[in-house]
Amino acid sequence: MKKINLKVNGVDYSVEIEEDVRLLDVLRNQLRLTGTKEGCGEGECGACTIIMDGVTVNSCMVMAFQAEGKEIITIEGMATKSGLHPIQRAFLEEGAVQCGFCIPGMVLSAKALLDKNLTPNREEIREAISGNLCRCTGYNKIVDAIDKASKYMGKEGDVNGI
Amino acid sequence: MKKRGIGIGSTFYGTGYGNGFPDVSKAIVELSQEGEIVLYVGATEVGQGAKTILTQMAAEVLGVSVEDITLVCEDTSITPDAGTAAASRQTYNTGNAIKRACENLRDEMIKIAVKQLGLNSSIGVKVENKKVYLNIFPDKKVSFKEIANLQGEETLKTEGIFTAQTTKMDEETGQGAPYWPYTFSVYGVEVEVDTETGLVEITKAVCAQDVGKAINPKLIEGQIDGGFAMGLGYAIFEDLGLHNGEIKHNRFTNYLIPTALDVPDLDKIIIEAPETTAPYGAKGIGEPVMIAVAPAILNAIYNAVGVRITEIPITPERLLKAIKDNGKNKLEEGKI
Amino acid sequence: MEYKIVGHNILRVDGLAKVTGKATYPEDLYMEGMLYGKTLRSIKTHAYITVDTKEAEKIDGVIKIFTHKDIPHNYYGVLFKDHEVFCSKKVRRIGDPIAFVVAITEKIAEKAIKAITVEYDEIESVFDPVDAMKEDAPLIHDRSNILYHYKLRRGNIEEAFQQCSVIVENQYKTSMVDHAFLQPEAGLAYMEGDTVVVCAATQYPHFDQLEISEALNIPQEKVKIINPAVGGAFGGREDITLQIHLALATWVIGKPVKTVYSREESFVAHSKRHPMIMNYKTGADANGKLLAMEANIIGDTGAYASWAINIMRKAGVHATGPYEIPNVKVDSYAVYTNNPFAGAMRGFGAAQVPIAHEQQMDMLAEKLKIDPITFRLNNCFKLGSTTATGQVLEESVPLIQCIEAVRHKLNSKANDTEGV
Helix, strand or coil, X not given: XXXXXXXXXXXXXXXXXXXXXEHHHHHHHHCCCCCCCCCCCCCCCCCCEEEEXXXXXXXXXXXXXXXXXXXXXXXXXCCECCECCHHHHXXXXXXXXXXXXXXXXXXXXXXXXXXXXXXXCHHHHHHHCCCCCCCCCCCHHHHHHHHHHHHXXXXXXXXXXX | CEEEEEEEEEEEEECCCCCCCCCEEEEEEEECCCCCEEEECCCCCCCCCHHHHHHHHHHHHHCCCHHHEEEECCECCCCXXXXXXXXXXXXXXXXXXXXXXXXXXXXXXXXXXXXXXXXXXXXXXXXXXXXXXXXXXXXXXXXXXXXXXXXXXXXXXXXXXXXXXXXXXXXXXXXXXXXXXXXXXEEEEEEEEECCCCCEEEEEEEEEEEEECCXXXXXXXXXXXXXXXXXXXXXXXXXXXXXXCEECCCCCCCCCCCCCCCCCCCEXXXXXXXXXXXXXXXXXXXXXXXXXXXXXXXXXXXXXXXXXXXXXXXXXXXXXXXXXXXXXXXXXXXXX | CCCCCCCCCCCCCCHHHHHCCCCCCHHHCCCCCCEEEEEEECCCCCEEEEEECHHHHCCCCEEEEECHHHCCCCCECCCCCCECCCCCCEECCCCCEEEEEEECCHHHHHHHHHHCEEEEEECCCCCCHHHHCCCCCCCCCCCCCEEEEEEEEECCHHXXXXXXXXXXXXXXXXXXXXXXXXXXXXXXEEEEXXXXXXXXXXXXXXXXXXXXXXXXXXXXXXXXXXXXXXXXXXXXXXXXXXXXXXXXHHHHHCCCEXXXXXXXXXXXXXXXXXXXXXXXXXXXXXXXCEEEEEEEEEEEEECCCCXXXXXXXXXXXXXXXXXXXXXXXXEEEEEECCCCCEECCXXXXXXCHHHHHXXXXXXXXXXHCCCHHHHHHHHECCCCCECCCCCECCCCCCHHHHHHHHHHHHHHHHHHCCCC
């Protein structure tokens, strides 16, 4: 067993881990932040996408010990006290959600994009979510939603979600 | 060289179990002790939007908003059997069952209101905004809550059952009416074929989808987008790579499904032609949205490069070989 | 008619839970003291088996290993009960469940799986459905490999083909594909009094309830299915996968048991789309009216029937495409092989035949020198049309509208593009 310290959604955690567990396992099984999903276990589907120190990563590809001292945002950290993050709101309004399994990862990939580029064109949006597989929506309404979110965020100023 | 071409696919799809098999959906709707509407139905939300559109139909009948209805579908011990979430049947079959259950509840509430308000008959009695009232004198009214209170412990519950009509086909001739209703789809695409790499890109797409009546147009558009993507994957990418019974492509690294970069923006056209046996005229579309895509792509490829691909998926290897063979044939025939 | 709620873009009622990550899929469920279940599956396509679990049972932390001996009624299936919950004598495909290990951790369960010995006494396999139809082919089940033959007969195709000015004849093939829903199978079962509760993503909870009660030989009221958020299905969650395993383990052990499939296991666990071999002959007269169509369609259902009968029937009924053809002969077959089993997938047999009938239509149009859209308009179903099965289309047949809508948009689009 080993102890790691990490910050998730603004909260400091100190977690006892077995050496061979992945960050995804810590988030889900130990912190019970089950919004982060596992779809393939090898970094191909993006369902387990989280933001670690400002960059999206597939949490199934990160060993838990590698998260020592890192700052992590998961889907549970997106909504603020005043309500949904503009990205979440746009996903809801645009009908970008079907079975919902890919959505947490999609929302975080969208956030990582919009944090860097508040005026992406549709191609840039498609590029940004190209590592997130979705089998239900055909992506178009997700692209619509991210486009709409960019406009919300442009108007509402910097929204970090925490 | 990059070559463009257009093609269409035109299809029909019979929804429901079919062939005379009893296709039954049941639903129960309850006016709870608090005067809230609770809908019990064993229809699964798989992402297709069943919960939303079934709630919409109930809300329409009962004159309330979607937020005023709780739909319970997740527990077999409290929900009636509404059949499988397959065969594109929940909108039509379970929609009909829910509509009937809600109409029965509405009629029961009207009966109670007529008695409670001392009216002569149910003529002109409306159900709206969680109350039952006389439309020519709206002060004559009784709220859902008051009706619920009148029921005491035993809540008001009504059932709706719908059984679709099909016939078993003759075993020797296949004659009969195996499905009802049918849903129609016509999808057209423009493709760009790279004759050097064998890669196919969908540059434009138009999807005309018959829906009977759209219960929720945005959800239908979402289904068209998703069906298109699955049809595109079927046409161009997907293959389990079976070798002596073994699935070689058993991961997302080698079983490729479309990404956001592969799917174009679609021009989606919802065509309405209400079906009188359907709830509000709505037919099932979950499967129809997928089946016209691959043939449209195949026909567009022919239009672009003059080769017929008769085996899917249209992998780059398969397409390049077909282009090469076609060139050879034309040489031999003296056409080039 | 205008409605207040129907026809409007109401926000998804399950949307909020899904955008916030609060929607609960079966793998998101945890219970105090829950055990982990793991499935041992066949690695051979066709073989008699002998299973020895003794060594595995000795591993510390293994609670119980279930095999065919532990299941009261060792069969299930959506139509035919031709699946065994755990293979008793023989395996028919790679991935057939043989045993289910329940242990205190997932790792121990995995270790125990490796410690079970399975002796495979291999039998000849057949992978090509055409070969499987031959008299001397190895039998997958104790019956003919041809499990279904649908016949559609209308008019007289021999005479009609003689009257055709143009005929096209081709063979088409489709591949075996997967639903690839994003959420791999997962489930948690537990006891609630004397009722076994199974939480698993399924398309038809009441049918799962029935199949579990039959396999365990317990009353239906003693089985409750909780169907939490479902991460996509597309037909791939119609056949049972882990539901009976979990119910049995919990029923016997009395403790909660959880199982989550990996993506690789998901690929072997659920059904596939039927690959089809479709031989088509279609003819039209000089005026561009379809006169005759003949189709012979072979569907490979792999090791189990699943919905093969309904699917090959649906393929047969839809073989003409949405066109009036007065003379039709269709034969479609469902055939067992030692491939992965095929079942329901979005389109259900009517997704394969358009690969054939729509290319036939374009080829005929080309031969007739008619544009493909006009050719379709000349022949397509409209109000009052009769289908090849003799069904009269009485209402809601807006096919011409659909074709015209696409023609209009596609032409205006094509005109925008240079070089087309």
